Structure formats: C-alpha cells, structure tokens
Amino acid sequence: MSGKILVINCGSSSIKFGLYGSIDHTLTVIKTGEIVAIGAIPRLQVFDANGVSIIDKRLINGSNHAQAMSALLDWGLSVGTHTQTARDIVAIGHRVVHGGGLYDAPVRITEQVLEHLDTLDALAPLHESHNVAAIRILAELMPNVPQVACFDTSFHSTLPKVARQFALPQPLYEQGVKRYGFHGLSYEYMAECLPNLIGKDAASANVIVAHLGNGASMCAMQGGRSVATTMGFTALDGLPMATRCGDLDPGVILYLLEVLHMSNEDITELLYKQSGLLGLSGISGDMQTLLESDAEQAREAIDFYVYRINRELGALTAILGGLDALVFTAGIGEHCAAIRSRVCKLAGWAGIRVDAYHNERHSLCISAGDSPVTVWAIPTKEEWMIARHTQRLLS
The missing domain is CATH 3.30.420.40 (ATPase, nucleotide binding domain)
Incomplete structure (x- = not known):
C-alpha cells in the first residue's frame, strides 16, 4: 500500500x-x-x-x-x-x-x-x-x-475455554459473559518482536508479559499465543491500576448497592476513577509521584501493587508449567526501575535475578547472567501494530 x-x-x-x-x-x-x-x-x-x-x-x-x-x-x-x-x-x-x-x-x-x-x-x-x-x-x-x-481483545481469542469461563450458568457464557482480556495490541507486538530479541526458542516457550501503565495487566504466552491473562470481562479486573480497582470480590458491589445505597453511576465512578493507586494512597495514581512521596499511604499503595503483580506472576507461571522469560512494558514497566527491581526480588522463588546496573539504565535485557529466567524491559509499539494491521487488511 x-x-x-x-x-x-x-x-x-x-x-x-x-x-x-x-x-x-x-x-x-x-x-x-x-x-x-x-x-x-x-x-x-x-x-x-x-x-x-x-x-x-x-x-x-x-x-x-x-x-x-x-x-x-x-x-x-x-x-x-x-x-x-x-x-x-x-x-x-x-x-x-x-x-x-x-x-x-x-x-x-x-x-x-x-x-x-x-x-x-x-x-x-x-x-x-x-x-x-x-x-x-x-x-x-x-x-x-x-x-x-x-x-485490544483480539489477541486473547486464543484463550482456551477454561481460561475464559466464569463460574456462572452456561447460558450467560453463551450470551458473552466471559473473560476477553485487554492490552492485546501491546502483547501482540511483544509476540512479534521477542523472537528477534531473545531468540526464537525462548520466545516460543513460556513467557509472561507485564503491561504496567495507567492500565495494567499481565499475559501468559506459549508460542507467542495468549493462554491466560489477568483482565477479564471488562478492563477493571486483575491488577490494581492508576485509578481502577483491579481484582474485587463481587460481594463488595452488592454491599455498595444494598447497604451503602450507592447508585450505579457512583459505583462506576468509584471503581474506574477513584480506586487503584489513587484510592489506596489518597495522594495520586501516578507511580513516580508515589515513589517520591514520604507518606506511609504511598508506601502501602506501592507495596500492594507489587504484591499483586507477584501473586499474578505465580498464578500465570503455574498455568504455563514453568517460566522462561519475563517482560516488562508500558509506562511503569519500561521506565520504573524501582518497581521492576521489587517485583523481581519477590519473584526470586522462580529463580529470577536482576542485574542492578542494567536495570537502572533501562537496558533491554536486565536479568543477571546466571538467572535461569531472562528478564526484559521492552518499549511497546501499539500504534505501529495498528498501522501494520491497517496496511495488511487494506492491501
């Protein structure tokens, strides 16, 4: 074209x-x-x-x-x-x-x-x-x-049914109440570029990509295909985000409706715009602002963020049956060495070890030479993926 x-x-x-x-x-x-x-x-x-x-x-x-x-x-x-x-x-x-x-x-x-x-x-x-x-x-x-x-949902069309289902009556699944997953354009770009960066064998093995930005999710990939992801029916699920709540007991919604008598509009505003890092800290949804703050609430918000990433990392690794590579991307994933370091330190159980020198300098490969799991910080290019899809479709 x-x-x-x-x-x-x-x-x-x-x-x-x-x-x-x-x-x-x-x-x-x-x-x-x-x-x-x-x-x-x-x-x-x-x-x-x-x-x-x-x-x-x-x-x-x-x-x-x-x-x-x-x-x-x-x-x-x-x-x-x-x-x-x-x-x-x-x-x-x-x-x-x-x-x-x-x-x-x-x-x-x-x-x-x-x-x-x-x-x-x-x-x-x-x-x-x-x-x-x-x-x-x-x-x-x-x-x-x-x-x-x-x-953003297309890349996750390869999810097996067991990863798509909620434990709800089957007719609801058939009506579209299922896990869709998001940030697919970012994950698709990672699947495209990983073979050239980390070697074809590693990219086709067990890879977890952590897309950490204002919105945040993680995706487990085998052979460059999505097999599990943290976001679900909507972009509220999974990890806590800048202002979105992430994983939440659905009983909380019932409580907000029936006991606190909140309206649908108020609950939507709460879950999408007043929760996440902003809600936890009461200060800001911006990670850099929280890292620079001396407030205890800022520290607790960051602790919770890293804890949830580690919990999802463990779950996705279990689904994959092992881990060969961990990739950080998006705003926090690409630019925040402190968060990468803390996540990888907690993930020492997986054998992950980070090279502090390369991590601080935002190198592409930030894992230590003896780490059995390679760790990467790779800029995503969602817009480039859109341009390529557009070019191919109309050609």
Missing part, C-alpha cells in the same frame, strides 16, 4: 496519533503526537521519527473532540487543508478497546460495525465511546478514506 497511514488512539480528554509510511516495504514512523486537555485548554504536541519535538502549541479551538481532530489534521500533520490531507492519507487505523465476542481480528469499519461497537460501551466505559466517536468524526472530515478498527 502506497501513501500514509494515520493511527488514532482516542480517549476521554486526549487523542494520541501516529503517521506511518512504507519505505522499501518496511513500515516506518513519520511523526507521532497527541492532543491533551480536550475540553479545557488543549495542547498539541508533535514529534518527528526520532522523538524530537517539532510542534508544541496551545489550540484556540479544541473545546471538543471534533475541533481537536480538525486541528490535528491541519496542524498536527502539517499538510494544510482536509482535502490535501485526504489525498496524502490512504487509510486510518484505530485502537478500539473492546471487540466483544464478534471480532477476533482487525476489521474494516462500516456502519454495521459501528452499530455493534455502540452496544459494547458498558464493557469499557472509559474507552469505547471515545474510540467510536473518533471514527465517526473522521468519517465526516475524510469521508473517502477507509478506516480500520484494531481491537
């Missing part, structure tokens, strides 16, 4: 984007960026292929996503009018968090697809509606450019 591919990851108050082109059949990044604080005082930041800032400006018009997207096309891509932009961009790929039970691979977007995605909003209330809104906005701004949805 000749021409450029635009990748969009739309959130509630931000739009992340990337522009990709093909050189000698190799997909390469041209520029990346984001618009933040949509609805307040929007700011556009654009970086070249080497990560050097080329645009950093406040936007006069950006009070909503439609205006922000228009500014992205005019300023962020630096190609002038929408018409000129449409000629230069041949396809648009979107990150869509939830594909439900229907989509186990990227799909070209039609009105029928959009109607189905509208029904999944309750399964990913922080993400799905904004993902779909971006698609509709660009369909108006660039009506002749094909768009592709790439789902």
Whole structure:
C-alpha cells in the first residue's frame, strides 16, 4: 500500500496519533503526537521519527473532540487543508478497546460495525465511546478514506475455554459473559518482536508479559499465543491500576448497592476513577509521584501493587508449567526501575535475578547472567501494530 497511514488512539480528554509510511516495504514512523486537555485548554504536541519535538502549541479551538481532530489534521500533520490531507492519507487505523465476542481480528469499519461497537460501551466505559466517536468524526472530515478498527481483545481469542469461563450458568457464557482480556495490541507486538530479541526458542516457550501503565495487566504466552491473562470481562479486573480497582470480590458491589445505597453511576465512578493507586494512597495514581512521596499511604499503595503483580506472576507461571522469560512494558514497566527491581526480588522463588546496573539504565535485557529466567524491559509499539494491521487488511 502506497501513501500514509494515520493511527488514532482516542480517549476521554486526549487523542494520541501516529503517521506511518512504507519505505522499501518496511513500515516506518513519520511523526507521532497527541492532543491533551480536550475540553479545557488543549495542547498539541508533535514529534518527528526520532522523538524530537517539532510542534508544541496551545489550540484556540479544541473545546471538543471534533475541533481537536480538525486541528490535528491541519496542524498536527502539517499538510494544510482536509482535502490535501485526504489525498496524502490512504487509510486510518484505530485502537478500539473492546471487540466483544464478534471480532477476533482487525476489521474494516462500516456502519454495521459501528452499530455493534455502540452496544459494547458498558464493557469499557472509559474507552469505547471515545474510540467510536473518533471514527465517526473522521468519517465526516475524510469521508473517502477507509478506516480500520484494531481491537485490544483480539489477541486473547486464543484463550482456551477454561481460561475464559466464569463460574456462572452456561447460558450467560453463551450470551458473552466471559473473560476477553485487554492490552492485546501491546502483547501482540511483544509476540512479534521477542523472537528477534531473545531468540526464537525462548520466545516460543513460556513467557509472561507485564503491561504496567495507567492500565495494567499481565499475559501468559506459549508460542507467542495468549493462554491466560489477568483482565477479564471488562478492563477493571486483575491488577490494581492508576485509578481502577483491579481484582474485587463481587460481594463488595452488592454491599455498595444494598447497604451503602450507592447508585450505579457512583459505583462506576468509584471503581474506574477513584480506586487503584489513587484510592489506596489518597495522594495520586501516578507511580513516580508515589515513589517520591514520604507518606506511609504511598508506601502501602506501592507495596500492594507489587504484591499483586507477584501473586499474578505465580498464578500465570503455574498455568504455563514453568517460566522462561519475563517482560516488562508500558509506562511503569519500561521506565520504573524501582518497581521492576521489587517485583523481581519477590519473584526470586522462580529463580529470577536482576542485574542492578542494567536495570537502572533501562537496558533491554536486565536479568543477571546466571538467572535461569531472562528478564526484559521492552518499549511497546501499539500504534505501529495498528498501522501494520491497517496496511495488511487494506492491501
């Protein structure tokens, strides 16, 4: 496919984007960026292929996503009018968090697809509606450019039924109440790049990837395929996150409803936006802020975070029947040496040993030479995966 591919990851108050082109059949990044604080005082930041800032400006018009997207096309891509932009961009790929039970691979977007995605909003209330809104906005701004949805749930379509089920009546499973898993684009990228980084044999063996960012989950892979993951029916499950609760006794929800008389809206707000590291510490959902704090609550929040990672690591290792490689990725996983060190120290039971020098310098391989389990810190490239899926599907 000749021409450029635009990748969009739309959130509630931000739009992340990337522009990709093909050189000698190799997909390469041209520029990346984001618009933040949509609805307040929007700011556009654009970086070249080497990560050097080329645009950093406040936007006069950006009070909503439609205006922000228009500014992205005019300023962020630096190609002038929408018409000129449409000629230069041949396809648009979107990150869509939830594909439900229907989509186990990227799909070209039609009105029928959009109607189905509208029904999944309750399964990913922080993400799905904004993902779909971006698609509709660009369909108006660039009506002749094909768009592709790439789902965070698709990579986990290989989960066996025993890993998908909840202990609920079977008719509910058939109606779609099951474990879907998320962060699939990140895990898929790891499955793609691991053979080149750690050797084909290791990448096809027992690997656990820890995607630790504002959202957090872990995935057990055999032969590059997902066999177990910590997130479930929604993106609330599993590890504690910046503001999301993670694993929770469902009886707590009943208690909040029946005894504390909280509304559905209040519970949603609590579980998605007031819990996790923020709720535990009462200070912040940002890991770096907590690490720099002297408050006991900050320490306790970090202790709980590391404890839960270690607990899930043990469960996933048991499912795999052993562990050959542990990979850290996403914001905390890639950049926070202190958390990697603490997780690996607790995981000494698995034979994991970290080289402190390489860990502090954020090397790709951070395990000690005599560690039977190799440990890695690898930047994820979800946008690149979306661009490649879009290129392949439309070619």
